[in-house]
Amino acid sequence: MIPFPASDFIVGGVFLLAVATTAAGALIAALSTRIIRSVAGLALCSIGLAGLFYFLGSPFLALMEILIYVGAVCVTIVFAIMLAEPDEPAPEARSSRTVLWGGLALAVSALIFWSLWRLGAQGHWTPPAARVTDGSVKAIGISLLTTYSMAFELISLLLLVAIMGALVVARSGRAKA
Amino acid sequence: MTLLRSYEQPAVFLILAAFLLAVGIFGLIRRRTLVGMLISGELIFAAAMLNLMTFNRFTAPDPTTGQIFVLFIMGLAAAEVAVALSIIIAVYRNYRSVKTKELSELTG
Structure with a gap:
Protein backbone atom coordinates (compact mmCIF):
# COMPACT_ATOMS: atom_id res chain seq x y z
CA MET A 1 0.00 0.00 0.00
CA GLU A 92 -3.27 52.58 36.01
CA ALA A 93 -0.44 55.04 36.09
CA ARG A 94 2.84 53.18 36.18
CA SER A 95 3.54 53.47 39.87
CA SER A 96 6.07 51.38 41.73
CA ARG A 97 3.28 49.20 43.15
CA THR A 98 1.88 48.08 39.80
CA VAL A 99 5.37 47.38 38.50
CA LEU A 100 6.07 45.34 41.63
CA TRP A 101 2.92 43.25 41.24
CA GLY A 102 3.50 42.74 37.51
CA GLY A 103 7.05 41.65 38.17
CA LEU A 104 5.88 39.31 40.92
CA ALA A 105 3.26 37.71 38.65
CA LEU A 106 5.80 37.30 35.87
CA ALA A 107 8.38 35.81 38.26
CA VAL A 108 5.92 33.31 39.76
CA SER A 109 4.65 32.08 36.40
CA ALA A 110 8.14 31.96 34.87
CA LEU A 111 9.39 29.93 37.84
CA ILE A 112 6.51 27.46 37.52
CA PHE A 113 7.02 27.16 33.77
CA TRP A 114 10.77 26.66 34.07
CA SER A 115 10.59 24.05 36.82
CA LEU A 116 7.82 22.06 35.13
CA TRP A 117 9.76 22.23 31.86
CA ARG A 118 12.79 20.71 33.57
CA LEU A 119 10.64 18.06 35.23
CA GLY A 120 8.85 17.13 32.01
CA ALA A 121 11.96 17.06 29.82
CA GLN A 122 14.08 15.04 32.25
CA GLY A 123 11.59 12.37 33.24
CA HIS A 124 11.84 8.95 31.67
CA TRP A 125 8.29 7.99 30.90
CA THR A 126 8.25 4.28 30.29
CA PRO A 127 5.45 2.94 28.11
CA PRO A 128 3.27 0.26 29.71
CA ALA A 129 4.05 -3.39 29.09
CA ALA A 130 0.58 -4.17 27.82
CA ARG A 131 -2.60 -2.22 27.31
CA VAL A 132 -5.76 -3.62 28.86
CA THR A 133 -8.22 -1.92 26.51
CA ASP A 134 -7.90 -0.04 23.24
CA GLY A 135 -9.29 3.24 24.57
CA SER A 136 -12.09 3.44 22.01
CA VAL A 137 -15.47 5.03 22.62
CA LYS A 138 -16.94 1.58 23.23
CA ALA A 139 -14.37 0.84 25.94
CA ILE A 140 -15.05 4.25 27.52
CA GLY A 141 -18.77 3.54 27.58
CA ILE A 142 -18.29 0.12 29.14
CA SER A 143 -16.08 1.40 31.93
CA LEU A 144 -18.35 4.43 32.52
CA LEU A 145 -21.22 2.07 33.26
CA THR A 146 -19.22 -0.52 35.23
CA THR A 147 -16.10 0.71 37.05
CA TYR A 148 -16.99 4.41 37.18
CA SER A 149 -20.78 4.21 37.44
CA MET A 150 -20.79 5.78 40.92
CA ALA A 151 -18.71 8.78 39.81
CA PHE A 152 -20.87 9.07 36.69
CA GLU A 153 -24.05 9.31 38.76
CA LEU A 154 -22.41 11.72 41.19
CA ILE A 155 -21.36 14.08 38.42
CA SER A 156 -24.87 14.13 36.99
CA LEU A 157 -26.14 15.02 40.46
CA LEU A 158 -23.48 17.73 40.71
CA LEU A 159 -24.54 19.24 37.39
CA LEU A 160 -28.18 19.28 38.53
CA VAL A 161 -27.24 21.02 41.80
CA ALA A 162 -25.04 23.49 39.93
CA ILE A 163 -27.86 24.42 37.52
CA MET A 164 -30.32 24.95 40.36
CA GLY A 165 -27.77 26.86 42.42
CA ALA A 166 -26.95 29.12 39.48
CA LEU A 167 -30.65 29.86 38.98
CA VAL A 168 -31.20 30.65 42.66
CA VAL A 169 -28.10 32.85 42.97
CA ALA A 170 -28.80 34.78 39.76
CA ARG A 171 -32.47 35.29 40.72
CA SER A 172 -31.96 36.50 44.25
CA GLY A 173 -30.80 40.03 43.49
CA ARG A 174 -33.48 40.77 40.93
CA ALA A 175 -36.07 42.23 43.33
CA LYS A 176 -33.71 45.03 44.39
CA ALA A 177 -32.59 46.06 40.92
CA MET B 1 12.41 15.37 11.02
CA THR B 2 12.24 15.08 14.80
CA LEU B 3 10.10 18.23 14.81
CA LEU B 4 7.57 16.57 12.53
CA ARG B 5 7.41 13.45 14.72
CA SER B 6 7.23 15.44 17.95
CA TYR B 7 3.69 14.24 18.70
CA GLU B 8 5.25 10.96 19.79
CA GLN B 9 7.24 12.54 22.62
CA PRO B 10 5.51 13.18 25.94
CA ALA B 11 7.84 16.09 26.75
CA VAL B 12 6.23 18.32 24.11
CA PHE B 13 2.78 17.88 25.63
CA LEU B 14 4.10 18.29 29.18
CA ILE B 15 5.91 21.52 28.31
CA LEU B 16 2.81 22.90 26.63
CA ALA B 17 0.75 22.00 29.70
CA ALA B 18 3.30 23.79 31.90
CA PHE B 19 3.02 26.82 29.61
CA LEU B 20 -0.78 26.83 29.92
CA LEU B 21 -0.51 26.59 33.71
CA ALA B 22 2.02 29.43 33.87
CA VAL B 23 -0.08 31.68 31.61
CA GLY B 24 -3.19 30.90 33.66
CA ILE B 25 -1.49 31.79 36.94
CA PHE B 26 -0.07 34.97 35.42
CA GLY B 27 -3.53 35.97 34.25
CA LEU B 28 -5.06 35.08 37.62
CA ILE B 29 -2.66 37.45 39.38
CA ARG B 30 -2.79 40.25 36.81
CA ARG B 31 -6.49 40.39 35.92
CA ARG B 32 -8.56 43.02 37.67
CA THR B 33 -12.06 41.83 36.79
CA LEU B 34 -13.88 38.72 37.95
CA VAL B 35 -14.61 37.43 34.44
CA GLY B 36 -10.95 37.78 33.48
CA MET B 37 -9.92 35.75 36.51
CA LEU B 38 -12.50 33.09 35.60
CA ILE B 39 -11.04 32.80 32.08
CA SER B 40 -7.54 32.39 33.53
CA GLY B 41 -8.90 29.65 35.78
CA GLU B 42 -10.20 27.87 32.69
CA LEU B 43 -6.67 27.95 31.26
CA ILE B 44 -5.43 26.18 34.40
CA PHE B 45 -8.14 23.53 33.93
CA ALA B 46 -6.96 23.10 30.35
CA ALA B 47 -3.39 22.57 31.56
CA ALA B 48 -4.56 19.86 33.97
CA MET B 49 -6.56 18.11 31.25
CA LEU B 50 -3.63 18.12 28.82
CA ASN B 51 -1.31 16.74 31.49
CA LEU B 52 -3.67 13.91 32.40
CA MET B 53 -4.25 12.98 28.77
CA THR B 54 -0.49 12.94 28.12
CA PHE B 55 0.17 10.45 30.89
CA ASN B 56 -2.89 8.49 29.82
CA ARG B 57 -1.50 8.17 26.30
CA PHE B 58 2.12 7.44 27.15
CA THR B 59 2.24 5.58 30.46
CA ALA B 60 -1.17 4.25 31.51
CA PRO B 61 -1.94 0.57 30.93
CA ASP B 62 -5.67 1.30 30.66
CA PRO B 63 -6.25 4.16 28.17
CA THR B 64 -9.88 4.71 29.19
CA THR B 65 -9.05 5.89 32.73
CA GLY B 66 -7.54 9.21 31.74
CA GLN B 67 -10.23 9.93 29.17
CA ILE B 68 -12.99 9.40 31.75
CA PHE B 69 -11.12 11.54 34.27
CA VAL B 70 -10.76 14.36 31.75
CA LEU B 71 -14.46 14.03 30.90
CA PHE B 72 -15.25 14.50 34.60
CA ILE B 73 -12.98 17.54 34.73
CA MET B 74 -14.90 19.03 31.81
CA GLY B 75 -18.20 18.45 33.61
CA LEU B 76 -16.86 20.01 36.80
CA ALA B 77 -15.52 23.00 34.84
CA ALA B 78 -18.89 23.54 33.18
CA ALA B 79 -20.69 23.42 36.54
CA GLU B 80 -18.10 25.78 38.05
CA VAL B 81 -18.52 28.28 35.21
CA ALA B 82 -22.32 28.26 35.57
CA VAL B 83 -22.20 28.94 39.31
CA ALA B 84 -19.37 31.48 39.08
CA LEU B 85 -21.08 33.47 36.33
CA SER B 86 -24.35 33.63 38.25
CA ILE B 87 -22.42 34.86 41.29
CA ILE B 88 -20.69 37.46 39.09
CA ILE B 89 -24.04 38.68 37.77
CA ALA B 90 -25.46 38.87 41.30
CA VAL B 91 -22.40 40.86 42.39
CA TYR B 92 -22.78 43.20 39.42
CA ARG B 93 -26.41 43.87 40.35
CA ASN B 94 -25.44 44.88 43.87
CA TYR B 95 -22.22 46.79 43.23
CA ARG B 96 -22.63 47.94 39.60
CA SER B 97 -19.05 46.77 39.04
CA VAL B 98 -17.04 43.59 38.71
CA LYS B 99 -13.63 45.17 39.29
CA THR B 100 -12.03 43.32 42.14
CA LYS B 101 -10.72 46.54 43.70
CA GLU B 102 -14.17 48.01 44.22
CA LEU B 103 -15.72 44.87 45.70
CA SER B 104 -14.70 45.55 49.27
CA GLU B 105 -16.92 46.77 52.06
CA LEU B 106 -14.52 46.29 54.92
CA THR B 107 -11.69 48.80 54.82
CA GLY B 108 -8.34 48.11 56.31
Whole structure:
Protein backbone atom coordinates (compact mmCIF):
# COMPACT_ATOMS: atom_id res chain seq x y z
CA MET A 1 0.00 0.00 0.00
CA ILE A 2 1.48 3.32 -1.07
CA PRO A 3 1.06 6.03 1.58
CA PHE A 4 -0.39 9.37 0.67
CA PRO A 5 2.42 11.62 -0.63
CA ALA A 6 4.03 13.77 2.07
CA SER A 7 1.60 12.49 4.70
CA ASP A 8 4.31 12.76 7.38
CA PHE A 9 4.69 16.45 6.66
CA ILE A 10 0.95 17.02 6.71
CA VAL A 11 0.45 15.22 10.03
CA GLY A 12 3.44 16.96 11.62
CA GLY A 13 2.30 20.31 10.29
CA VAL A 14 -1.20 19.85 11.69
CA PHE A 15 0.30 18.93 15.06
CA LEU A 16 2.53 22.02 15.11
CA LEU A 17 -0.49 24.10 14.10
CA ALA A 18 -2.47 22.69 17.04
CA VAL A 19 0.39 23.48 19.45
CA ALA A 20 0.70 27.03 18.08
CA THR A 21 -3.07 27.57 18.26
CA THR A 22 -3.20 26.45 21.88
CA ALA A 23 -0.28 28.64 22.94
CA ALA A 24 -1.49 31.71 21.01
CA GLY A 25 -5.03 31.32 22.33
CA ALA A 26 -3.77 31.09 25.90
CA LEU A 27 -1.65 34.22 25.44
CA ILE A 28 -4.59 36.15 23.95
CA ALA A 29 -6.87 34.95 26.77
CA ALA A 30 -4.48 36.09 29.48
CA LEU A 31 -3.08 39.32 28.05
CA SER A 32 -5.72 41.19 26.03
CA THR A 33 -7.40 44.18 27.65
CA ARG A 34 -10.82 43.84 26.00
CA ILE A 35 -12.53 40.97 27.81
CA ILE A 36 -14.42 39.81 24.70
CA ARG A 37 -11.10 39.19 22.94
CA SER A 38 -10.04 37.22 25.96
CA VAL A 39 -13.05 34.92 25.55
CA ALA A 40 -12.22 34.52 21.87
CA GLY A 41 -8.68 33.56 22.91
CA LEU A 42 -10.11 30.94 25.25
CA ALA A 43 -12.18 29.51 22.39
CA LEU A 44 -9.09 29.42 20.15
CA CYS A 45 -7.12 27.69 22.90
CA SER A 46 -9.89 25.09 23.28
CA ILE A 47 -9.89 24.35 19.55
CA GLY A 48 -6.12 23.83 19.63
CA LEU A 49 -6.49 21.63 22.68
CA ALA A 50 -9.08 19.54 20.85
CA GLY A 51 -6.52 18.95 18.10
CA LEU A 52 -3.97 17.89 20.71
CA PHE A 53 -6.49 15.45 22.23
CA TYR A 54 -6.91 13.96 18.78
CA PHE A 55 -3.17 13.41 18.57
CA LEU A 56 -3.26 11.85 22.05
CA GLY A 57 -5.50 9.13 20.71
CA SER A 58 -8.90 10.33 21.87
CA PRO A 59 -11.24 11.70 19.15
CA PHE A 60 -14.06 11.42 21.72
CA LEU A 61 -12.45 13.97 24.02
CA ALA A 62 -11.60 16.22 21.07
CA LEU A 63 -15.29 16.37 20.20
CA MET A 64 -16.27 16.88 23.85
CA GLU A 65 -13.73 19.69 24.23
CA ILE A 66 -15.23 21.60 21.31
CA LEU A 67 -18.81 20.87 22.43
CA ILE A 68 -18.36 21.82 26.07
CA TYR A 69 -15.76 24.58 25.92
CA VAL A 70 -16.44 26.38 22.66
CA GLY A 71 -20.13 25.57 22.59
CA ALA A 72 -21.11 25.98 26.23
CA VAL A 73 -18.47 27.65 28.41
CA CYS A 74 -17.44 30.42 26.01
CA VAL A 75 -21.04 31.19 25.03
CA THR A 76 -22.04 31.40 28.71
CA ILE A 77 -19.16 33.77 29.42
CA VAL A 78 -20.20 35.92 26.44
CA PHE A 79 -23.72 36.13 27.89
CA ALA A 80 -22.29 37.19 31.25
CA ILE A 81 -20.19 39.85 29.51
CA MET A 82 -23.28 41.21 27.76
CA LEU A 83 -25.11 41.38 31.10
CA ALA A 84 -22.30 42.80 33.21
CA GLU A 85 -19.96 44.71 30.82
CA PRO A 86 -16.84 43.79 32.74
CA ASP A 87 -14.19 45.41 30.56
CA GLU A 88 -10.74 45.51 31.99
CA PRO A 89 -10.26 48.96 33.55
CA ALA A 90 -7.88 51.39 31.90
CA PRO A 91 -4.30 50.68 32.95
CA GLU A 92 -3.27 52.58 36.01
CA ALA A 93 -0.44 55.04 36.09
CA ARG A 94 2.84 53.18 36.18
CA SER A 95 3.54 53.47 39.87
CA SER A 96 6.07 51.38 41.73
CA ARG A 97 3.28 49.20 43.15
CA THR A 98 1.88 48.08 39.80
CA VAL A 99 5.37 47.38 38.50
CA LEU A 100 6.07 45.34 41.63
CA TRP A 101 2.92 43.25 41.24
CA GLY A 102 3.50 42.74 37.51
CA GLY A 103 7.05 41.65 38.17
CA LEU A 104 5.88 39.31 40.92
CA ALA A 105 3.26 37.71 38.65
CA LEU A 106 5.80 37.30 35.87
CA ALA A 107 8.38 35.81 38.26
CA VAL A 108 5.92 33.31 39.76
CA SER A 109 4.65 32.08 36.40
CA ALA A 110 8.14 31.96 34.87
CA LEU A 111 9.39 29.93 37.84
CA ILE A 112 6.51 27.46 37.52
CA PHE A 113 7.02 27.16 33.77
CA TRP A 114 10.77 26.66 34.07
CA SER A 115 10.59 24.05 36.82
CA LEU A 116 7.82 22.06 35.13
CA TRP A 117 9.76 22.23 31.86
CA ARG A 118 12.79 20.71 33.57
CA LEU A 119 10.64 18.06 35.23
CA GLY A 120 8.85 17.13 32.01
CA ALA A 121 11.96 17.06 29.82
CA GLN A 122 14.08 15.04 32.25
CA GLY A 123 11.59 12.37 33.24
CA HIS A 124 11.84 8.95 31.67
CA TRP A 125 8.29 7.99 30.90
CA THR A 126 8.25 4.28 30.29
CA PRO A 127 5.45 2.94 28.11
CA PRO A 128 3.27 0.26 29.71
CA ALA A 129 4.05 -3.39 29.09
CA ALA A 130 0.58 -4.17 27.82
CA ARG A 131 -2.60 -2.22 27.31
CA VAL A 132 -5.76 -3.62 28.86
CA THR A 133 -8.22 -1.92 26.51
CA ASP A 134 -7.90 -0.04 23.24
CA GLY A 135 -9.29 3.24 24.57
CA SER A 136 -12.09 3.44 22.01
CA VAL A 137 -15.47 5.03 22.62
CA LYS A 138 -16.94 1.58 23.23
CA ALA A 139 -14.37 0.84 25.94
CA ILE A 140 -15.05 4.25 27.52
CA GLY A 141 -18.77 3.54 27.58
CA ILE A 142 -18.29 0.12 29.14
CA SER A 143 -16.08 1.40 31.93
CA LEU A 144 -18.35 4.43 32.52
CA LEU A 145 -21.22 2.07 33.26
CA THR A 146 -19.22 -0.52 35.23
CA THR A 147 -16.10 0.71 37.05
CA TYR A 148 -16.99 4.41 37.18
CA SER A 149 -20.78 4.21 37.44
CA MET A 150 -20.79 5.78 40.92
CA ALA A 151 -18.71 8.78 39.81
CA PHE A 152 -20.87 9.07 36.69
CA GLU A 153 -24.05 9.31 38.76
CA LEU A 154 -22.41 11.72 41.19
CA ILE A 155 -21.36 14.08 38.42
CA SER A 156 -24.87 14.13 36.99
CA LEU A 157 -26.14 15.02 40.46
CA LEU A 158 -23.48 17.73 40.71
CA LEU A 159 -24.54 19.24 37.39
CA LEU A 160 -28.18 19.28 38.53
CA VAL A 161 -27.24 21.02 41.80
CA ALA A 162 -25.04 23.49 39.93
CA ILE A 163 -27.86 24.42 37.52
CA MET A 164 -30.32 24.95 40.36
CA GLY A 165 -27.77 26.86 42.42
CA ALA A 166 -26.95 29.12 39.48
CA LEU A 167 -30.65 29.86 38.98
CA VAL A 168 -31.20 30.65 42.66
CA VAL A 169 -28.10 32.85 42.97
CA ALA A 170 -28.80 34.78 39.76
CA ARG A 171 -32.47 35.29 40.72
CA SER A 172 -31.96 36.50 44.25
CA GLY A 173 -30.80 40.03 43.49
CA ARG A 174 -33.48 40.77 40.93
CA ALA A 175 -36.07 42.23 43.33
CA LYS A 176 -33.71 45.03 44.39
CA ALA A 177 -32.59 46.06 40.92
CA MET B 1 12.41 15.37 11.02
CA THR B 2 12.24 15.08 14.80
CA LEU B 3 10.10 18.23 14.81
CA LEU B 4 7.57 16.57 12.53
CA ARG B 5 7.41 13.45 14.72
CA SER B 6 7.23 15.44 17.95
CA TYR B 7 3.69 14.24 18.70
CA GLU B 8 5.25 10.96 19.79
CA GLN B 9 7.24 12.54 22.62
CA PRO B 10 5.51 13.18 25.94
CA ALA B 11 7.84 16.09 26.75
CA VAL B 12 6.23 18.32 24.11
CA PHE B 13 2.78 17.88 25.63
CA LEU B 14 4.10 18.29 29.18
CA ILE B 15 5.91 21.52 28.31
CA LEU B 16 2.81 22.90 26.63
CA ALA B 17 0.75 22.00 29.70
CA ALA B 18 3.30 23.79 31.90
CA PHE B 19 3.02 26.82 29.61
CA LEU B 20 -0.78 26.83 29.92
CA LEU B 21 -0.51 26.59 33.71
CA ALA B 22 2.02 29.43 33.87
CA VAL B 23 -0.08 31.68 31.61
CA GLY B 24 -3.19 30.90 33.66
CA ILE B 25 -1.49 31.79 36.94
CA PHE B 26 -0.07 34.97 35.42
CA GLY B 27 -3.53 35.97 34.25
CA LEU B 28 -5.06 35.08 37.62
CA ILE B 29 -2.66 37.45 39.38
CA ARG B 30 -2.79 40.25 36.81
CA ARG B 31 -6.49 40.39 35.92
CA ARG B 32 -8.56 43.02 37.67
CA THR B 33 -12.06 41.83 36.79
CA LEU B 34 -13.88 38.72 37.95
CA VAL B 35 -14.61 37.43 34.44
CA GLY B 36 -10.95 37.78 33.48
CA MET B 37 -9.92 35.75 36.51
CA LEU B 38 -12.50 33.09 35.60
CA ILE B 39 -11.04 32.80 32.08
CA SER B 40 -7.54 32.39 33.53
CA GLY B 41 -8.90 29.65 35.78
CA GLU B 42 -10.20 27.87 32.69
CA LEU B 43 -6.67 27.95 31.26
CA ILE B 44 -5.43 26.18 34.40
CA PHE B 45 -8.14 23.53 33.93
CA ALA B 46 -6.96 23.10 30.35
CA ALA B 47 -3.39 22.57 31.56
CA ALA B 48 -4.56 19.86 33.97
CA MET B 49 -6.56 18.11 31.25
CA LEU B 50 -3.63 18.12 28.82
CA ASN B 51 -1.31 16.74 31.49
CA LEU B 52 -3.67 13.91 32.40
CA MET B 53 -4.25 12.98 28.77
CA THR B 54 -0.49 12.94 28.12
CA PHE B 55 0.17 10.45 30.89
CA ASN B 56 -2.89 8.49 29.82
CA ARG B 57 -1.50 8.17 26.30
CA PHE B 58 2.12 7.44 27.15
CA THR B 59 2.24 5.58 30.46
CA ALA B 60 -1.17 4.25 31.51
CA PRO B 61 -1.94 0.57 30.93
CA ASP B 62 -5.67 1.30 30.66
CA PRO B 63 -6.25 4.16 28.17
CA THR B 64 -9.88 4.71 29.19
CA THR B 65 -9.05 5.89 32.73
CA GLY B 66 -7.54 9.21 31.74
CA GLN B 67 -10.23 9.93 29.17
CA ILE B 68 -12.99 9.40 31.75
CA PHE B 69 -11.12 11.54 34.27
CA VAL B 70 -10.76 14.36 31.75
CA LEU B 71 -14.46 14.03 30.90
CA PHE B 72 -15.25 14.50 34.60
CA ILE B 73 -12.98 17.54 34.73
CA MET B 74 -14.90 19.03 31.81
CA GLY B 75 -18.20 18.45 33.61
CA LEU B 76 -16.86 20.01 36.80
CA ALA B 77 -15.52 23.00 34.84
CA ALA B 78 -18.89 23.54 33.18
CA ALA B 79 -20.69 23.42 36.54
CA GLU B 80 -18.10 25.78 38.05
CA VAL B 81 -18.52 28.28 35.21
CA ALA B 82 -22.32 28.26 35.57
CA VAL B 83 -22.20 28.94 39.31
CA ALA B 84 -19.37 31.48 39.08
CA LEU B 85 -21.08 33.47 36.33
CA SER B 86 -24.35 33.63 38.25
CA ILE B 87 -22.42 34.86 41.29
CA ILE B 88 -20.69 37.46 39.09
CA ILE B 89 -24.04 38.68 37.77
CA ALA B 90 -25.46 38.87 41.30
CA VAL B 91 -22.40 40.86 42.39
CA TYR B 92 -22.78 43.20 39.42
CA ARG B 93 -26.41 43.87 40.35
CA ASN B 94 -25.44 44.88 43.87
CA TYR B 95 -22.22 46.79 43.23
CA ARG B 96 -22.63 47.94 39.60
CA SER B 97 -19.05 46.77 39.04
CA VAL B 98 -17.04 43.59 38.71
CA LYS B 99 -13.63 45.17 39.29
CA THR B 100 -12.03 43.32 42.14
CA LYS B 101 -10.72 46.54 43.70
CA GLU B 102 -14.17 48.01 44.22
CA LEU B 103 -15.72 44.87 45.70
CA SER B 104 -14.70 45.55 49.27
CA GLU B 105 -16.92 46.77 52.06
CA LEU B 106 -14.52 46.29 54.92
CA THR B 107 -11.69 48.80 54.82
CA GLY B 108 -8.34 48.11 56.31
